[in-house]
Amino acid sequence: KTLVNNKQLEFVNAGWCMNDEASTDYNSIIDQMSLGLRFVNDTFGPQARPRVAWHIDPFGHSAEQVALFAKMGFDGFFFARLDYDDWNKRLKENTAEMVWRGSPSLGAESDLFTGVLYYFYGYPPGFCYDVGCDDPPIQDDPDLFDYNVPDRVNAFVAAAMDQAQHYTTKNIMMTFGMDFNYQNAHENFKNIDKLIKYVNKDGRVHAFYSTPSRYIDAVHAANKTWTLKSDDFFPYADGPYHYWTGYFTSRPALKGYTRVCNNILQACKQLEAISNGYPNVSSISLQMSMGIDQHHDAVSGTSKQHVAYDYAKRLHIGQVECEELMGYVLSDLAAKDGSPPLDLQFCEYLNISVCPASQNDSFNIIAYSPYCQLYSRDMAFPVNSTSLVVYNGNGDIVPSQVVPIDNSTSQVVTDALYLLHIYNPKSAADAMQPLGFQTYFVRPSNGEAGSSSPSKIYVHKNGDPDFSISNEVFTLTFDGVTGRLKSIANQRIGYEASVDQQFMWWNASDGNNVNDSQASGAYIFRPNGTAPFPINPGNIAQVTVVSGDVVQEVRQVFSPWVTQTIRLFSYNVPVFEYTIGPIPKGDGLGKEVISRFSTNLTTGGVWYTDANGREMQKRVRNYRPTWTLNVTEPVAGNYYPVNSRIYIQDVTTQNQFTVITDRTHGGSSLNDGQVELMVHRCLLYDDARGVGEPLCEPGDTGQGLVVRGTHVVILDSAANSALIHRAIGESLLVGPMFAFVPSANSYSDYSSSYNTEYYGLVVEVPLQVHLLTLQWIEINKLLIRVENKFELDEYGFGKAVNVSLDMFAAFKVIAATELVLGGNAALSSVQRLQWNIQGVQGGKQETYNPVRGPDFVATLEPMDIRTFEIQVVPTPK
Helix, strand or coil, X not given: CHHHHCCCCCCCCCCCCCECCCCCCHXXXXXXXXXXXXXXXXXXXXXXXXXXXXXXXXCCECHHHHHHHHHXXXXXXXXXXXXXXXXXXXXXXXXXXXXXXXXXCCHHHHEEEEEECCCCCCCCCCCCCCCCCCCCCCCCCCCCCCCCHHHHHHHHHHHHHHHHCCCCCXXXXXXXXXXXXXXXXXXXXXXXXXXXXXXXXHCCCCCCCCCHHHHHHHHHHCCCEECEECCCEXXXXXXXXXXXXXXXXXXXXXXXXXXXXXXXXXXXXXXXXXXXXXXXXXXXXXHHHHHHHCECCCCCCCCCHHHHHXXXXXXXXXXXXXXXXXXXXXXXXXXXXXXXXXXXXXXXXXXXXXXXXXXXXXXXXXXXXXXXXXXXXCEEEEECCCCEEEECCCCCECCEEEEECCHHHHCCCCCCCEEEEECCCCCHHHCECCCEEEEEEEEECCCCCCCCECCEEEXXXXXXXXXXXXXXXXXXXXXXXXXXXXXXXXXCCCEEEEEEEEEEEEEECECXXXXXXXXXXXXXXXXXXXXXXXXXXXXXXXXEEEECCCEEEEEEEEECXXXXXXXXXXXXXXXXXXXXXXXXXXXXXXXXXXXXXXXXXXXXXXXXXXXXXXXXXXXXXXXXXXXXXXXXXXXXXXXXXXXXXXXXXXXXXCEEEEEEECCCEEXXXXXXXEEEEEEEEECCCCCCCCCCCCCCCCCCCCCCCCEEEEEEEEEEEHHHHHHHHHHHHHHHHCCCEEEEEECCCCHHHHHHHEXXXXXXXXXXXXXXXXEEEEEEEECCEEEEEEEECCCCCCCCCCCCEEEECCCECCEEEEEEEEECCCXXXXXXXXXXXXXXXXCECCCCCCCCCCCCCCCCEEEECCCCEEEEEEEEEECCC
């Protein structure tokens, strides 16, 4: 603390990790940064608050990341990796430093001074003084033969002058260090001390120990005018054939599990807050493991296999503790006075239809929704009976359907025979309440009206006529010959588009190429050609159609290792659930598997991808907004990270085709009307970027990883699509938690002892608003974040909206203090530096009207997130 107080030690960034910027969701970025920033504040005090963000190793940089850093109160941001052509242009034009505007919706509030480090993030060449370095130490005894002070001073001055010619002010920042350096700190500082002494004695340049914040202040004091950047730094390439776009998909199971654990963490923190803390169990273990998992070599998929196992293990340890906490809190909320606690069980393998608790004849489901709007989507649970009936918390029968387990699932597990689908979009009573729970009772049927409906099964023969499935809004037509999707019609807007969806694979380069020796690997995507291969000749799917009152399914089998089930529920958009793997490698070919949608939309070479789950980024084929692209890799060079959604728009009709993902993928639109997502990879060679082993995961059996994921598809007008994809995107991010109670009690017996419903909110939250964070800090003190999830002027929804912080049933808010986004300082105490920008009249300091009682109403501008520490008093039960 003394070093911090004396400004001898400065923290930069100070997140729980230095997170990846391509594979991470904004919710997890904020959480891990907040965890680290609050730790620094609690340990060293407010004087330790970092002013500079520091992302020297992530492989490309996101516009949303810089917007979040600005909201956290940072004054500057430095990184090292950007496209080689972009870097060369910036060196020539002296624009290695700039002001970066992360969000067009937030405007100047998202501006952040940004600099690219000159020597990557290492020592200047010739000045490495650590273990393993070969550079000469400074020998300042003139009586020795290797006296080299003049030589070393001249070399340093030359390096400084070389760097200075590319930067705007008289100040430059020279980094001294690298990965795994300062193992011999004495040798480093001994030589740097000498270097500073003799360079300053020479007098041509002035060298001194400094910090990033001192550098920022010196640059700001120069009062220069800076260029404005408003796009992002994706994709990153360090050479003409070296595009770092493979890691957008690498380790897809870990990427999916990370998203699942974020969902669990948000629900866990909410219930911990609702209970005002819980003795002997907390969310902190999952907070920390999720924080580690956002690292740029973790969720990115760029670690060694045994390290990836460790990340997953740590996540699971935190998940188990959170499930214990959620079980206690839900039991307390459910139990009426004098009733014994419920023994709630959680099922961690619902994605592969394994849940011992639901495979009994009778069980109850307590479904808790962490979403701040009504949640009404399909629930599916493995069962071993076709004769079931489902009741809701009011004792009314809920529509349900039993369908047979598909073959791809039965090959993985054998103890479940059927899936029970529960879904009733017409009834608000059956919807899950915001931050509340609904109880469902599953019992053997005695022939009651409304019992689970049976499923009709039809095996399609290739060559038969085309066939369709439909609901009140959509009709999906399938080609009778290929078995693939052929078209989607939206009856509500009277529009039909041809849509051919198929799986294919890119042959990964093995490095034996006439242009370059680069292979595809964990980081780099480099296909050996510009045309992907079909899964089978003609990409023919063997099809089984399952139909019933609740759900219709088209089950496609392209090969033993590529299958898909397309589901359509009443009033809902189609869901594509794919199962890929183990990817065969006996032919000696690395494979990068894609799902490609080919439509007849006229898109003009343009598509859109999200930035970390928030603001959409315009992408143009074979184009970069700030420099002329040399197209050497027409496939990999057009891949971008897709965290939650990708869409294309017809330039004539303004209709939109959107795909929402359940994890990060690499994605593109390589031809007009196409949307392509890479879903799995198995590579046979390392890409020589640090992993040191090929990326081909062994899976549970050692034969290869099997991945199951979902894509939600929307075909609608652009205006309707904005509302739908924002709502579905957030509801997938914070979907319901299911706790199970094996029980044979009747509804009346159970409801006499336990509450069957819980309403967590006492006011209706506007549809534009998302409750991003509800987190317990200490008794009667909580952290809350609310956001406006729409962009500025986004089809009529992107407007300012008001929301009351005093919205919760469990407690009443009595005071609120607004904080910066990281939650580590009062907003009123932070005055960020303002910068002169070419062509822009003045900056804008963040200013908000204070949020005061009794209503505690906060105004949220489009894309804004506001953070508060609130004091509460519990509401009497």
